[in-house]
Amino acid sequence: MRGPSGAEVRPPRPAAASSLPPRLPMEAAAEAEVRLLLQEARESIEAARSYRRELQQRLRGLHQAREQIKDSATSTRDVLEQHFSDLKGTLKKLLDERLTSLLQEVDVIEQESIKPLDECQKLIEHGVSTADDLLREGESAVDGDVGQQNEKLCNFTKKALHIQLDSLPEVPSLVDVPCLSAQLDDCLLTILKNQIFRHGTVASRPPVQLEEFVEKPGGILVRWCKVDEDFSAQDYRLQFRKSPGSPFEDVYVGSEPEFLVLHMDPHVDYQFRVCARGDGRQEWSPWSVAQTGRTTLVPHEWTAGLEGYSLSSRRNIALRNDSQSCGVLYSKAPTYFCGQTLTFRIETVGQPDRRDSLGVCAEQRNGDESLQRDQAVCVSTNGAVFVNGKEMTNQLPAVTSGSTVTFDMEVVQFGPCSNEGGNFKLRVTISSNNREVVFDWVLDQCCGSLYFGCSFSYPGWKVLVF
The missing domain is CATH 2.60.40.10 (Immunoglobulins)
Known part of the structure; x- marks a missing residue:
């Protein structure tokens, strides 16, 4: 069949019959309900896994707590047993030493007291021996031959007169000689008992x-x-x-x-x-x-190599040396971030100068003699505060040996960042010797981190940064 233009016109092709039967509304609702139940089941399974993880973590915490109790109890028992064992050993040693000392005192008193008695005994024994000899001689003279009797009696009488038989040595009475005894105060046991009963405590946790x-x-x-x-x-x-x-x-x-x-x-x-x-x-x-x-923050370090300053081994202490070279000593990198506290501690002081400075800046600039310039905030050693090179009305106390100067900053306005300009404002708090100044510092570009620096005109200044 052809149309008016001569083109062949074909009758429309009947739609192909679907191989699947049409889906009933109830079946679709049932499938949706199944999908919803599956989703809820999956969420419940994930919640159960998370719940199990949390419970297992708490079990580990309980295990650690139990181990801490058991380990500390075992350690405490060991400490107590060792302490009281040492105490008993020391106490026994002290008692033995005291007993030995007292026995030595008894020995000394005994020896010193017996010595005069021994001398008296020797004297009496010598007298007894002499009296025995005299007795034998007298009896021999009395009982001897008549022819020699006169001579023997004469000699005996002379000898008896010479010995002085009426002279007797003095023997001390019992009340005059030592009678040793020991004085032992029974209250020592009471004192020791009270001290021992109060000695040591057991605490469930340290103070x-x-x-x-x-x-x-x-x-x-x-x-x-x-x-x-x-x-x-x-x-x-x-x-x-x-x-x-x-x-x-x-x-x-x-x-x-x-x-x-x-x-x-x-x-x-x-x-x-x-x-x-x-x-x-x-x-x-x-x-x-x-x-x-632990700390994840790298330490602050001064830049090495500047002629006018000597650095410590960790490069966190700078000393202004005798070199005539003058300039700003900067940090090795911009390691100061807003929200942190930057602290300078003056270890030793030198001659102050109005150009001295301690502070932070947006960038390093070679050739400057001080941080009293734009894009920097600093404090002079006389306490003057400078913001972008302009001196503030408020001042801090002059720094002395041991003084600390702290800088705290927070972002209060974050404008568009570009090298051509911007609006970046920091709230700065500088503290020194229990006084502080607070001000807003406007920078022409945003700074994620800042350099710190110092400058001293005369030698002797030593500053630690942390």
């Missing part, structure tokens, strides 16, 4: 515990607190170690409840523990539970 670890560049600020309100702490003692097998080392002893531990490698775990000494006591309390702390 102080570690509370918080705050990351600092190249360090960790460790805080601790009392958990026993009845314990009056006089001093605290903080220790740390780098690996579990190494011994703990003292890092702080003092009255403050926190301490900034410096010179720590980033991304390395350190174990800390703390104990306390009660008011008026000499012994330290038990150690707290050891906890692990």
Whole structure:
């Protein structure tokens, strides 16, 4: 069949019959319900997995808690047994020494008291022997031959007169010679008993515990607190170690409840523990539970090689030397970030100068003699504060040896960032010697991190940064 234009016109082809029967509304609803149930089942399965993980984690926590109780109980038993064993050994040794000393005193008194009696005894025994001889001689003279009797009697009489038979040595009475005895005070046992019954205590937990670890560049600020309100702490003692097998080392002893531990490698775990000494006591309390702390912040470092400054081995301490060269010593990299606290601590001082500066800046600029310029905020050693080279009305106290100057910054306005310009505002807080100034610092471009720097006109200034 052809149309008016001569083109062949074919009749429309009937639609192909579907091989599947038409889906009824109830079947579609049933499938949707099944899909919904499957989705809910999958969500329930995932929730059950998460629930199981949380329960398993809590089981591990319970296991660690149980192990801590058992291990600490075993350690406490060992400490108590060893202490009382040492105490008994020491007490026995002291008692033996005291007994020996008292027996020696008895020996000395006995010997010194017997000595005059021995001398008297020798004298009496000598007199008895002489009297025996005289008796024998007298009896021989009386009973002898008549012819020799007169001569013997005469000699005997002369000898008897010479011996002085009426002179007798004095023998001391019993009340005049020593009668040794021991005076032993029975109250010693009562005193010892009372002291022993009060000696030692067992605590379920140490009186102080570690509370918080705050990351600092190249360090960790460790805080601790009392958990026993009845314990009056006089001093605290903080220790740390780098690996579990190494011994703990003292890092702080003092009255403050926190301490900034410096010179720590980033991304390395350190174990800390703390104990306390009660008011008026000499012994330290038990150690707290050891906890692990770490810092992920690289340490602040000064740039090496500037002629006017000498650096420590860790490059966190700068000393203005005798060189005539003058300029700004910058940080090695822009390692100060908003939200952190940057601290300068003055270790030693030199002659101050109005051009001296401690502060932060957006970029390094060679050739400047001070940070008292644009794109920088700083404090002079006389306490003057400069913002983009302009001196503020508010001042801080002049720095002295041991002074700390801290910078805290937070972003308060973040405008468009570009090298051509922008609107980037920081809220700056500078503190020194319990005083602070707060102001807004506007930069012409956004800065994710900042450099720090210092400049001193005269030698002798030494500053630590952390």
